[in-house]
Amino acid sequence: MTSVNATFGEVAAERRIASAPLSHVSIELGHLYMEDFEAGPERLREQFRRVAPWAGTVRSSWQDRVPGGRARVSTCFLIDDYFSRFSTPAELVPMVLEAAADCDLTIDYIARESACAVSDGVELARLVEDRLVNDPPPDTNGSRPPVKESGWLCNGARSPQVGTVQAMGKANRWAPPLQNAKRGHSIFVDVELWDENGGKRTWSCPFLAAVWQLLRLGLLRTDGRLPLRPVMREDAFPDDWESLPAVMQLNPAAAPFSAYTTLSVLSPRFLPVELAVRTILSQVAVDGDVLRQVVARSGGEGIRLEEELVDRISYVFA
Amino acid sequence: MLVMGEVHTGLLQNSGEIPESTCRDVLQLLSGERVRVSRRPIVYAVSPDLLTGVDCRLPSASQSRIRGAGTVLSRSSITGGRVVQGSSYTRIERSGSDRRQPWSHYLARPGVVEVLGKVKSRDLADGFAEDPPADGLDLGAISARFLDVVQSSPLLDRRAPFKIARTRLRWVAEQGEPAIRFTLHSEQMRTVRLVHTGEFTPAVADLCEDLALHDWLLTALLVIIERARIGGTPGPEAAVKLAPAVDHLLHLWMPSARVDDVLSAYWESLDRRPGFTRQWQSLVDRVRDQLAVHTLAFLREKSGGGAR
Structure with missing residues (x-):
């Protein structure tokens, strides 16, 4: 009798991970806050004029890297509708598009910042918070649960609390905080992730920016699915922000929204925010299957991606 | 490494x-x-x-x-x-x-x-x-x-x-x-x-979890039988103490159920020596025999009582 090779599968026992369409680079052309809007379209044009040469440089450097110069580059623009609400999409979006066009820039995708908190009923910010794996200080051996200060995240060991009394009655003296992987001296960073007022949680700007980076890198999944897909624009823009899709595709010919790498061109005033974003992203555990998927895809195109996701993110502060 | x-x-x-x-x-x-x-x-x-x-x-x-x-x-x-x-x-x-x-x-x-x-x-x-x-x-x-x-x-x-x-x-x-x-x-x-x-591969970890599960089942069944003090306590009492094994444990023995084919040889070799399944089977038989003996005694007592 010949032996029979039986296979048996159970759908509920298997993991399926959707793959995201990916560009080579996602360029963030700007981030609009209320104060910028209040300053009028000239402020926007000024910003786009500053950004345009850097965007051009990145585009051409990817064209050099990719065989046949067929680099997939997409551009995006983020509007803050989370910390303050102003104007309407119908009024604001055309103004932004016009200012960009004046500087020979095309905005492929426009996104709402509040979508980084909740989008289509999926709490993306919670999803990312659940995936934080704290950077352990030396002598963390797993015997106790990780020390977490609710709503805060740091890159080392905090100072002991001054004034608290130890068992022998000696008051604690101040000791410096320590960065875990310091080079010589510490640069200790402690980031507020959220605060709560009357039971309502407000995510901090760096935390939402970290979610934003993960979305642009195509590294988030919920139940194995992509948490959001860009929605093609309609002829008219709505009168309220809720009716605007989380990410709206403005250019039908655009390369995919998510990308292997990201570039953000920002004013230097955002430097502390981005340090906080890197501190957060250094402690986000992206799903191993998703990491492998992206590495396999890029490898198939002959592109070697940086292993650490924070190294796939670059900035120009101009 | x-x-x-x-x-x-x-x-x-x-x-x-x-x-x-x-x-x-x-x-x-x-x-x-x-x-x-x-x-x-x-x-x-x-x-x-x-x-x-x-x-x-x-x-x-x-x-x-x-x-x-x-x-x-x-x-x-x-x-x-x-x-x-x-x-x-x-x-x-x-x-x-x-x-x-x-x-x-x-x-x-x-x-x-x-x-x-x-x-x-x-x-x-x-x-x-x-x-x-x-x-x-x-x-x-x-x-x-x-x-x-x-x-x-x-x-x-x-x-x-x-x-x-x-x-x-x-x-x-x-x-x-x-x-x-x-x-x-x-x-x-x-x-x-x-x-x-x-x-x-993670299949090795699956194998170790499967071994741990079955070792625990065996340990638990041994403990239950020990607590029943078969022969040392009256039959009905021992039977009551053995009942949880029947209710909660006996159906759980499924060695190698989730173990990758490549690794099932490890289970098989442990099953030859010391012989987990052999020991399990003998304990299960013991529990069932005890309950059968007790049931017979109970029936005899009942029919004897009815005749009077």
Whole structure:
């Protein structure tokens, strides 16, 4: 009798991970806050004029890297509708598009910042918070649960609390905080992730920016699915922000929204925010299957991606 | 280089077995991630894998001070709606550098602890299997927390049908000529030294969890039989004490149910010697014989009573 090779599968026992369409680079052309809007379209044009040469440089450097110069580059623009609400999409979006066009820039995708908190009923910010794996200080051996200060995240060991009394009655003296992987001296960073007022949680700007980076890198999944897909624009823009899709595709010919790498061109005033974003992203555990998927895809195109996701993110502060 | 793990196994703190849907809710430890469930040949539900960061001393038989940093991979699971496990493991690898790297470096290698400096694989493996240092990597504490998180779920009624201690199985897997050694240390502690050909795969961890589960079942059944004091207590009393075994344990024996074909030879060799299934079968027979004897006695008593 010949032996029979039986296979048996159970759908509920298997993991399926959707793959995201990916560009080579996602360029963030700007981030609009209320104060910028209040300053009028000239402020926007000024910003786009500053950004345009850097965007051009990145585009051409990817064209050099990719065989046949067929680099997939997409551009995006983020509007803050989370910390303050102003104007309407119908009024604001055309103004932004016009200012960009004046500087020979095309905005492929426009996104709402509040979508980084909740989008289509999926709490993306919670999803990312659940995936934080704290950077352990030396002598963390797993015997106790990780020390977490609710709503805060740091890159080392905090100072002991001054004034608290130890068992022998000696008051604690101040000791410096320590960065875990310091080079010589510490640069200790402690980031507020959220605060709560009357039971309502407000995510901090760096935390939402970290979610934003993960979305642009195509590294988030919920139940194995992509948490959001860009929605093609309609002829008219709505009168309220809720009716605007989380990410709206403005250019039908655009390369995919998510990308292997990201570039953000920002004013230097955002430097502390981005340090906080890197501190957060250094402690986000992206799903191993998703990491492998992206590495396999890029490898198939002959592109070697940086292993650490924070190294796939670059900035120009101009 | 090698993989270290520890599995804790215990009786779910609930009066009856819980249905598949409750297993899913209890094991939902990570938002946006599904609990995986397989139903054949026995309902088995497992939480998503979670990571714990560590930076600490690693075990060493020669008492060398070896430091490692990285992440431990853990999960909770429930088998047959009745037995709960907390399991953790980490792959120990050499680091390219003697320095502690930024944390993002370690998160790019989930489930890997990198050794800073020089190390001998055998020294680490022996140190872990024997008696790891108290201030060293504590996989036991991590696994215990993954078992506790299930046991403390508000969905459980915390009225377990009998009391039974958790067991701990610590394992080390290395590459080489296939071999397995299973050692009973104390009432609760077991070690497994496993040598596998080719690269480590998570299937090795599955095998160790399956061994831990069946070792626990065997231990639990032995304890129940011991408590029944067959021959030392009146028949009806012994039968009552044996009943939980029938209600909650006997149907759970499914050796190798989730073990990869490539690894099933390890189970088979352990089943030849010491012969887990043989011992299990003889204990099951003993329980059933006792209950049969008791039933006969009961029927005889009843029919005798009716004649009077």
